[in-house]
Amino acid sequence: MALLELKNVSKIYGELKALDNVNIKVEKGEWVAIMGPSGSGKSTMMNIIGCMDKPSLGEVLLDGVDISKEPQKRLTDIRRDKIGLIFQQFHMVTYLTAVENIMVSQYYHSMPDEEEALQALERVGLRERARHLPSQLSGGEQQRVCVARALINHPELILADEPTGNLDETNENIVLDLFSQLHNEGTTLIVVTHDPEVAEAAQRTIVLEHGRVAREVINENFGKNR
Amino acid sequence: MITASLLRRRSRMLIALLSIGIGATILSGLVTIAYDVPRQMGAQFRSYGANMILLPAGDTVLTEGTLEKALEVIPEENIAGASPYRYVRLDMPSRQQSFTAAGTDFSQVVKTSPYFSVEGDYPSNPREILIGKEIADTIGAKIGSSIQLSYKGSASDDGNGAADWTAGAHLMGSAEGFNEAVLTVELTLDEDARIASIDVDASSQTEEIGALVGTDREYLDQFIGQTLPVSADALSGATISSQAVVNAVNSARSGENAQALELTGIYNVTGILSTGGEEEAYIFMSLTDLSKLTGEEAPDGSGSVLDVAELSVFADVNELEAYSEDIKRENPEINPRLVKRVAHSEASVLGKLQALVILVTVVVLLLTMICVSTTMMAVVSERRREIGLRKALGASDRSIRTEFLGEGLFLGGLGGLMGVALGFGFAQFVSVHVFGSAIRFQPLLLPVTVVVSMLIAAVSCQLPIKRAVAIDPAIVLKGE
């Protein structure tokens, strides 16, 4: 069974169909890239998958559960237990240190565990920056903290909306390497991007246009470069 | 984590903390004052004088003893003072005028009539008197003047001297001589009620003077053949004690008690009283001095006879009425009355003051709530993105609610503690500067203020929390 399946999903804002009858399947452990021009509905789709929004029509099956029918409270639980989120603007709690930001995620999931949080920082190469506030970190470092935060609760699915959009080449590569590691560990990744290079790092690219799936491209070279 | 998060966001939180702190300060301060005001004002009001008077009921006699018994009804700490009064007409032979004298207890008068303005001092020794300004002006007396006062008794008095001045009577009299020593005379009257013989016992005088008066037969013989009362002008060869002898002769009456009576005495003016009222026409002396002069004693031996007692009691009208009922029930011979004018104006002033304090407290509480609510609202909108993020990371509505409520309660508690300390200072300041007396710390106020501040904070947080919970993580995370 696929980890995620969108069946005839539409999201309609008045006249506008942000998503128009989308059908997508993502297998467990897969690394999928989503591309498409601005306004094509990428973020709308990610919000729906991330249980932060509901489709107007259609079904969204996550681990066999139709999340389009679940009540709000359950959606929060599902998101907390199964999904790790990474955003283009990083989004850290500005008055908490790097390690505390990670512990926030632990706190809502189960119990804050500083040691584990520090290990996660170690993994993204920022152990020595653990006590720094976001304002004392570079954009790349902040995004790495956010990756550490996304993986801290061992989610089945990581959703990243333009994770490298604000990063330079070097940091982009660091983040992609981290994704690659996560992929190798069996984590399912869905990454929205404008950057063909980022898309090429994935196994498969789904292209959206005007809220529809325009095409899907299998990356023949997957795993060759990394 | 709450404290860490609060610490790093100090400026905002400081405003919230400050507004709660100030609210709690004013709250606890005003409550302290409101609680203390009756006590404070009670003490103030007591300076307006007595608020209860005790009179004899019907034909009964009010005495020092019955007054003492009546006072047992009122808790001792609530009695500011209780002044006994006995009014008697006394003559001033030197001016052939009579005045009203009030026998009282000066240690109590100071308390029941704090508005009495005395030039000089209250009498503190026997044979000292306080005279009203009107009298002082009339007779030209000053502080330090000596005044002779004598008591004739009322017309119906069996001890009336004139009634005893009958033919063939054997009379005894006494008066104060030199140096406050008592001088007694023994007279016999002939069939025409003229003095037939006179003997003076001046043994208590200093030796020379006593010898002079007692043995100066030439002087004493001038009394023989005179009718009572004797006028000093008719006598010559006067010695220092001659006026005393005349006084003693004129006080002479029959009966066994004649010797115990001091129907006349010389008194030292220690102070002049100004009140702007009728008291200025009175002479005030101690009850002891007065009863020595009049010989009045309650028949049952319970001290001096009184006309009225003025009480100054720390109590509101209702308590006063209760005390009055109790006194009446326990002492049927006493008729207690409230000085309505004083008692009621006290009650109405207190009521208004407390209403004002309550009103101000409510307004302050409302303002605090508005201020805290506004601050928290600003905090929520400032932290919109963060709240959205927390929700995206899996925070349930409940945990968002708990987090804000926790912050609110923490601030409320801290502000409350601040308020207790500052509020006590505030109340103390107001009390000292407005009422001129210090207040006691009410330990109960500590938990009450803290709990109330926490409650206010909790209530103020409700709307901001609602806003926070309503934040949609998707919308917040979407844009810049």
Ligand SMILES: Nc1ncnc2c1ncn2[C@@H]1O[C@H](COP(=O)(O)OP(=O)(O)OP(=O)(O)O)[C@@H](O)[C@H]1O
């Ligand atoms: N809450 C909303 N109300 C109305 N219209 C919306 C809403 N959210 C998104 N849209 C519209 O839906 C369309 C899809 O938006 P979406 O954010 O999914 O685009 P996108 O593919 O993520 O674009 P970008 O690459 O610029 O991020 C857009 O036309 C947008 O204006």
Ligand SMILES: [Mg+2]
């Ligand atoms: Mg987008």
